[in-house]
Amino acid sequence: MARKKRDLRKKLYTKNRLVILNEDTFEEIFSFKLTLMNVFVVFSLGGIFLILVTTFIIAFTPLREFIPGYSSTQLKKNATQLAIKSDSLAVALKKNEAYIKGIQKVLRGELDYAKFNKDSILSEAEETPHLNMKASEEEMELREEVNNIEKESGSGGKTGNKNKKAKK
Numbered sequence: 001m002a003r004k005k006r007d008l009r010k011k012l013y014t015k016n017r018l019v020i021l022n023e024d025t026f027e028e029i030f031s032f033k034l035t036l037m038n039v040f041v042v043f044s045l046g047g048i049f050l051i052l053v054t055t056f057i058i059a060f061t062p063l064r065e066f067i068p069g070y071s072s073t074q075l076k077k078n079a080t081q082l083a084i085k086s087d088s089l090a091v092a093l094k095k096n097e098a099y100i101k102g103i104q105k106v107l108r109g110e111l112d113y114a115k116f117n118k119d120s121i122l123s124e125a126e127e128t129p130h131l132n133m134k135a136s137e138e139e140m141e142l143r144e145e146v147n148n149i150e151k152e153s154g155s156g157g158k159t160g161n162k163n164k165k166a167k168k
Helices: 002-013 036-060 062-066 073-108 118-125 137-153 158-167
Strands: 016-021 028-034
Touching: 002 036, 028 036, 036 062
Parallel strands: none
Antiparallel strands: 016 028
């Protein structure tokens, strides 16, 4: 086992000469002294450099749009603009439908024309979020406490009471 390692190490570091000759005149054009380790290192570094350059070209140029799974930036921009337009059109459609329903009620006689107001109909068409607007027990206690303080001090001492509350 140790002998195989020595033989491999010896082969890797044995110096060889690479000579390029002119075939007609046998004139030496240039020559290199190389070892197998040097050749391995040069090819490894060349491969890594080639991978890095390819990755850079794909990542930072429009070539990435040709890779499946990547979409173009223009396509993304168009999609967001169309989504915004469709949302605004849906809101406008709801308002128009509510307005038409109100006009139909007036025409059928279900609603007096004097009570018919475009703003009130449009406000009905707008969706309001359903929030829990009930006061909690702590809030009710705080309201009662503030009312008691205001009754005791009258209308002139509101700012002083706020400072007292902040200190608690």
